[in-house]
Each structure stands twice: as structure tokens, then as C-alpha cells.
Amino acid sequence: MAVITYRQAVHDTLREELRRDENVFLLGEEIGVFEGSYKVTAGLLQEFGPRRVVDTPIAEEGFVGLAAGAAMLGLRPVVEIMTINFILVAIDQIVNHAAKIHYMFGGQCAVPMVIRTPGGGGQQLAATHSQNFEAWFAFVPGLKVVCPSTPYDVKGLLRSSIRDNDPVIFLENLALYNTKGEVPDDAGDYTIPIGVAEVKKEGSDVTIISYSRMTVLALDVARRLEQEQGISCEVVDLRSLRPLDKPTIINSVKKTGRAVIIEEDWRSYGVGAEVAATIQEDAFDYLDAPVRRVAGVEVPLPYSKVLERAALPSAQNLIAAINQTLEGVRT
Amino acid sequence: MGKVDEQLRQSLTTDADGEMQQAAPHYAPHDLAKEDPEQLKHYYYMMLLMRRFEERTGEMYTKAKIGGYCHLNLGEEATVMGLMAAMQPEDYIYTNYREHGYMLARGADPGAVMAELFGKETGVSRGRGGSMHLFDRKSNFMGGYAIVGGQIPLALGAAFALKYKGEPGVAFCQMGDGTTNIGAWHESLNMAKLYAVPLVAFIVNNGYGMGTTVEKGSAEPDLYKKGCAFRMFGERVNGKDVLAVRDAVRRHREMALNGEPTILECVSYRLRGHSVVDPARYRSEEEVRAGRSEDPVQMFAKDLLDAQLVADAWLKETADRVEDEVQKAIDFAEQSPDPDIKELFTYMYATPVANTPGAEEALAAAREAGGEH
Numbered sequence: 001m002a003v004i005t006y007r008q009a010v011h012d013t014l015r016e017e018l019r020r021d022e023n024v025f026l027l028g029e030e031i032g033v034f035e036g037s038y039k040v041t042a043g044l045l046q047e048f049g050p051r052r053v054v055d056t057p058i059a060e061e062g063f064v065g066l067a068a069g070a071a072m073l074g075l076r077p078v079v080e081i082m083t084i085n086f087i088l089v090a091i092d093q094i095v096n097h098a099a100k101i102h103y104m105f106g107g108q109c110a111v112p113m114v115i116r117t118p119g120g121g122g123q124q125l126a127a128t129h130s131q132n133f134e135a136w137f138a139f140v141p142g143l144k145v146v147c148p149s150t151p152y153d154v155k156g157l158l159r160s161s162i163r164d165n166d167p168v169i170f171l172e173n174l175a176l177y178n179t180k181g182e183v184p185d186d187a188g189d190y191t192i193p194i195g196v197a198e199v200k201k202e203g204s205d206v207t208i209i210s211y212s213r214m215t216v217l218a219l220d221v222a223r224r225l226e227q228e229q230g231i232s233c234e235v236v237d238l239r240s241l242r243p244l245d246k247p248t249i250i251n252s253v254k255k256t257g258r259a260v261i262i263e264e265d266w267r268s269y270g271v272g273a274e275v276a277a278t279i280q281e282d283a284f285d286y287l288d289a290p291v292r293r294v295a296g297v298e299v300p301l302p303y304s305k306v307l308e309r310a311a312l313p314s315a316q317n318l319i320a321a322i323n324q325t326l327e328g329v330r331t
Numbered sequence: 332m333g334k335v336d337e338q339l340r341q342s343l344t345t346d347a348d349g350e351m352q353q354a355a356p357h358y359a360p361h362d363l364a365k366e367d368p369e370q371l372k373h374y375y376y377m378m379l380l381m382r383r384f385e386e387r388t389g390e391m392y393t394k395a396k397i398g399g400y401c402h403l404n405l406g407e408e409a410t411v412m413g414l415m416a417a418m419q420p421e422d423y424i425y426t427n428y429r430e431h432g433y434m435l436a437r438g439a440d441p442g443a444v445m446a447e448l449f450g451k452e453t454g455v456s457r458g459r460g461g462s463m464h465l466f467d468r469k470s471n472f473m474g475g476y477a478i479v480g481g482q483i484p485l486a487l488g489a490a491f492a493l494k495y496k497g498e499p500g501v502a503f504c505q506m507g508d509g510t511t512n513i514g515a516w517h518e519s520l521n522m523a524k525l526y527a528v529p530l531v532a533f534i535v536n537n538g539y540g541m542g543t544t545v546e547k548g549s550a551e552p553d554l555y556k557k558g559c560a561f562r563m564f565g566e567r568v569n570g571k572d573v574l575a576v577r578d579a580v581r582r583h584r585e586m587a588l589n590g591e592p593t594i595l596e597c598v599s600y601r602l603r604g605h606s607v608v609d610p611a612r613y614r615s616e617e618e619v620r621a622g623r624s625e626d627p628v629q630m631f632a633k634d635l636l637d638a639q640l641v642a643d644a645w646l647k648e649t650a651d652r653v654e655d656e657v658q659k660a661i662d663f664a665e666q667s668p669d670p671d672i673k674e675l676f677t678y679m680y681a682t683p684v685a686n687t688p689g690a691e692e693a694l695a696a697a698r699e700a701g702g703e704h
Binding site: 243244 | 423425454455456457458459460464466467468473474476478481483484485486487488489490491492493495496502514515518519521522525526677678679680681682684685686687688
């Protein structure tokens with residue numbers, strides 16, 4: 001196994017897929033000459049040229065729609081939206097077009113495209129540059145939404161996304177780009193199926209359900225609680241938000257009887273709300289305590305470091321929620 | 332590219348001199364002796380088919396056979412036929428939601444189009460799309476789109492793909508006059524020019540975006556000039572003149588194939604309201620009378636008669652033939668089956684993956700609706 005960063009995992013997979021399939025091309029702002037705002041696409045313009053690595057003007061609606069149209073003719077565009085905050089001006093092309101075309105036209109035309117974009121707060125980028133819009137897209141039938149938390153999952157899920165024949169929103173996280181993890185040494189061509197969650201850590205007292213950066217935080221908390229307080233946490237990493245792997249969530253909750261969801265997006269109407277509803281519908285009789293949610297505070301994310309930290313979900317928030325869930329068990 | 336540059340230069344120079352015509356060129360007689368008579372007769376037949384198809388569609392709508400929104404091509408037959416006469420099989424077309432006639436003239440079976448309007452399984456989009464979302468993969472008819480301007484970035488993508496794959500063909504993007512005011516127009520045309528892709532922006536200027544006049548909606552009411560920000564060649568033709576439209580499309584197609592995307596504005600007129608249910612009270616009687624006095628179908632019939640290419644008897648025969656075909660299309664739609672409720676989720680994803688919601692719910696819904704449908 002080799003240890004690489006999350007950023008490297010995205011980069012390497014894009015490179016491999018560009019080599020593997022002539023129909024794959026990259027499209028986005030500053031991805032070529034500038035090598036990407038977060039340097040994910042560094043070196044790819046030199047290797048593949050401007051036909052395969054296409055710099056666009058600042059026109060997200062236009063180039064996301066371009067990608068959808070090109071996908072309708074059989075190409076496999078991989079669009080980079082510099083950060084998820086800029087995706088809102090392209091939402092009509094994603095929701096009203098890419099997500100609808102296959103169904104609305106009676107299955108005559110697929111739209112095999114990927115939109116990869118990083119989100120998340122914690123970089124002092126303030127209100128308009130620190131957001132998590134995953135729930136907006138996970139809401140939409142016709143889209144697939146994935147959100148890997150590790151370099152290993154990045155590689156497996158990005159391969160699946162590029163080879164999939166539907167529009168896939170591939171959510172990265174700014175704070176994960178420099179995190180490291182193991183990937184197979186050989187150019188092993190493994191894939192991870194879209195729509196399948198993973199139990200990242202087994203446990204018996206409580207299930208923590210999370211995705212993307214919050215999985216990293218959850219695993220850290222789970223290890224600490226196990227060592228320091230002897231609490232055995234199971235960590236379910238959703239990996240896909242649409243489709244949502246309900247069986248994996250339900251099986252885990254049936255085993256532990258308790259669930260805490262941690263998400264970086266806003267609490268109301270967020271991913272956690274959907275997961276909590278799923279648990280009460282399908283595992284109500286197994287619950288020993290109410291399902292709890294840890295989420296972003298519902299404010300536009302402030303610039304001040306102190307305020308920003310207070311608004312983002314933290315390890316302390318998660319520990320507090322777990323302890324609440326376990327109240328009565330340990331006294 | 333020399334010819335293209337010259338055309339572009341001329342257009343820019345003319346703009347600067349302010350000499351461009353405000354109105355579309357008048358309907359002028361063509362030298363029909365140079366034309367293939369069978370082709371001209373086909374144009375007429377198809378224009379009449381569109382006319383009667385749409386009139387009967389309006390009738391079916393009032394009988395509640397057709398639901399939702401329904402927009403007719405009445406009055407735009409010459410524009411539609413002119414475009415389709417010049418388009419080649421390898422070309423692609425994206426349209427807005429006023430597209431029944433385009434699909435007919437592209438060669439679709441009228442029965443399958445009517446069946447789509449009726450929401451039947453035999454419809455061109457299997458009853459999933461309806462009037463505003465016709466699609467036919469076989470003829471590269473890449474969809475009617477009902478979000479104004481949504482089709483422009485998609486058509487740009489098709490043009491991009493043609494160039495990327497080195498395939499011949501042009502992507503045509505049909506739209507109404509009001510569409511030239513939305514952001515997608517500007518973003519897409521800018522990129523079309525930057526990437527030098529084979530795209531023709533085909534504007535049907537019927538004078539109104541719903542009830543808003545072109546002048547009230549666009550600070551530059553000469554829509555063909557709106558490409559100047561992208562140094563894009565633009566031209567305006569009389570959209571009631573099928574041959575003028577056809578010849579213009581041929582020119583624009585050549586330019587697009589040479590990597591020079593263009594704008595073609597066809598000045599047309601809506602014989603009825605924005606949609607079937609719109610009484611169009613925002614138009615004066617005088618204007619409507621003037622609009623109807625230049626009926627493109629009638630004018631073309633007169634041209635054919637004057638040139639002695641057809642006789643009254645042929646016109647009568649054609650009318651009967653069209654009447655019969657449209658009736659057959661209605662009968663086919665009427666007799667076709669509804670989609671099966673069990674198939675509610677069938678086209679959800681092109682690549683099925685684990686945990687996709689749907690299949691079970693669809694079966695349950697089918698059972699609730701009375702078992703086997």
C-alpha cells in the first residue's frame with residue numbers, strides 16, 4: 001500500500017481515466033494553465049493537451065450545460081466547479097436538464113457526466129465560500145451524489161462515477177485535500193459501487209453516521225471514546241447520499257440501538273434529517289434512545305475564526321451528543 | 332475562412348453605419364424554375380401537415396385529450412420547414428417547447444407525436460415528456476426543452492462533441508425571441524465562439540415572449556445583432572418565406588462547419604396566443620389582421636399556383652391527404668395504451684445501482700391502481 005493525499009487520489013484517478021478512455025475530458029475554470037484553484041489538475045494540460053483539459057470562462061451554467069450536451073452525444077465530461085458555492089448559478093442545468101433528460105425522454109438518451117466540486121467550511125472563507133449544498137442535490141431524483149472521506153474511497157468512487165452513465169455529483173471537501181490514506185500500490189483498478197455505505201469502524205454501543213470530512217472527525221472521536229471511556233462506537237460512512245444505503249444504516253442501528261448523525265451542512269432539512277427519518281421508519285423498535293443530530297449552526301458562516309469554529313460541528317459536539325444518547329446506560 | 336471573415340466584416344461595418352434594416356425583408360417571389368418541383372411540393376405538404384396537426388391539437392386540447400401546457404407552431408410553418416429543408420441527417424437539433432412542427436418536419440411519425448401529446452406509451456418520449464419534451468434519438472432530435480434558454484448550453488455541448496469527435500454535422504439550437512435575454516444565451520454564445528464549434532443559434536422571432544414584445548424585452552431589438560459581443564455573424568430573414576429560410580440555413584450551416592458559429596433570426600408570427608389557453612388580448616386586432624394576411628402556407632400555395640407547378644386539384648388532394656393523416660395520428664394516439672404504472676421508475680437511471688428507490692413502490696402503486704394494468 002502507498003500513502004497519498006486525498007488531492008493526489010483525485011488527480012491520479014482523473015489521469016488514469018483520461019488515459020483509459022478517449023471520451024473522458026475535463027472542463028472547468030482555471031483547471032488547465034493555472035493547474036486548478038486547488039491544484040487537483042496540476043500537470044494534466046501538459047500531458048493531455050487543450051482538447052482533453054478545457055479551460056472555461058467564468059460561466060458555470062454555460063459549461064455545465066455544455067458538459068451535459070456533450071454527454072448526450074456520448075462523451076464523458078468531468079466538470080470541476082471551483083468550489084460548491086459557485087454551483088448555484090448552474091443549478092438549472094443540473095436539476096432541470098442533466099437530471100431529467102434520461103427519464104423525461106423515455107430512456108432514449110443517457111447523460112454520463114461527473115461534476116466534482118469541493119465544499120466545506122473551516123478555512124475562514126466566510127459566508128459565501130464555506131457552504132455544503134449536498135442536500136440540495138441529494139434531493140433530486142435523476143442525480144447520483146457521492147461524498148468520499150478517504151483517498152481510497154476517492155479512487156474507487158471517482159472511477160465508478162466517471163464510468164457511470166448518469167450525472168454524478170462528486171463532492172470533495174477543502175479540508176480533506178491534504179489528509180492522507182492508504183491506496184493499493186499497483187495501479188489496481190478497483191471500484192467502489194455508488195449507493196453503498198461502509199462500516200468504517202465496528203462497535204456495539206452507538207452508531208455514528210457521517211460522510212465526507214465528518215467521517216474523519218467521527219473516526220477520531222470513536223477511537224478516543226473507546227480508549228478513554230470504553231465506549232464502543234460503530235462508524236457508518238455513507239459515501240453516497242443518493243442513493244442512500246438504508247440497509248447498512250438500519251443494520252447498524254439494529255445492532256447498537258443508538259444513533260448519532262454528524263453532518264457539516266445545516267441542521268434543518270439536512271442529510272441528518274433524512275437519515276433520522278429513515279431510522280425511525282425502519283428501526284424504531286430497536287432504538288433505546290432518541291436519534292441525535294450534530295450539524296452546522298444555522299447561520300451564514302462568519303469570517304471570525306472564533307465565530308467560525310463555534311458554528312461548525314466539532315468533536316466536542318459529537319462527544320456531547322453521544323453521551324446524551326448513552327445517558328442512563330452508564331450511570 | 333476567408334469568406335466567413337468577409338461576411339463578418341460586412342456585418343460589423345453595416346452595424347457601425349447603422350444601415351441595417353429594422354424590419355425583416357419583404358416576402359419576395361423566388362425563381363421557382365430553378366427549384367426541384369417535387370421538393371417544393373413536399374415543403375407545401377409538410378407545412379400544411381403542421382398547420383392541420385396543430386389546429387387539431389388545439390381541438391384535442393379543448394377536449395381534454397391533451398394535458399399540461401401546449402404551444403402551437405401555427406404561423407411558423409415556413410420557418411420550421413425552411414430549417415428542416417436545409418438540415419442534414421448528421422445534424423442535431425435542440426428546441427424549445429413549441430416544437431411539434433419541428434419534429435414532424437424532421438420526419439417523425441405524426442401518430443407518435445400525437446401519442447406523446449396524449450401521454451401514451453407509443454409517444455415519441457414514451458409518454459414521459461408530453462408536448463414540451465419531444466425527443467427522437469434516431470433523427471438526432473435532441474429534445475424540446477421547457478425552461479427558457481435551457482437548450483442553449485446543451486446544444487453548445489452537442490456542437491462541442493461533434494468537434495471533439497471530428498464528426499461532420501452542425502448543432503442547431505432553436506429558440507424564441509425572449510430567450511436572447513437570458514444568461515444561458517450569453518454564456519453559451521461566448522463559449523461557442525471561443526471554442527469555434529459548429530453551432531447555429533436559430534431564433535424564431537414571432538414578436539412576443541408570451542405577452543412581452545421584443546422591444547420591451549430586449550434593449551437591442553434587432554436580435555441578430557446580439558452576437559456582436561462575441562463577434563458572431565448574425566442575419567435576419569423573413570420567417571414566412573420557406574425558401575429564404577432554407578437558403579439562409581444553408582449559408583449558416585456552411586459557416587458553422589467552418590468553425591464559425593452564427594445567429595439566424597427568422598421573423599415570424601404566431602397566429603394564436605402563446606399557448607392554447609392564451610386569448611392573446613395584448614395584441615391589437617389590426618396587428619393580428621396584418622399578421623394573418625401574410626399566412627405562410629397560403630402565400631406558398633399561391634407561389635406554387637402562380638408558377639404553375641401545381642393546380643387547384645393538387646392542393647385539394649394534398650389537403651385531403653393531410654386531413655386523413657392527421658386523423659390517423661389522432662386515432663393512433665387515442666387507441667394507444669397508457670404507460671404501465673409498473674414502469675413508473677423504469678427510466679430513472681441509465682446505470683442502475685444498489686439502493687435506488689423505486690421499483691418496489693412502483694409495483695405497490697400498480698397493485699393499488701387495480702393490479703395488472
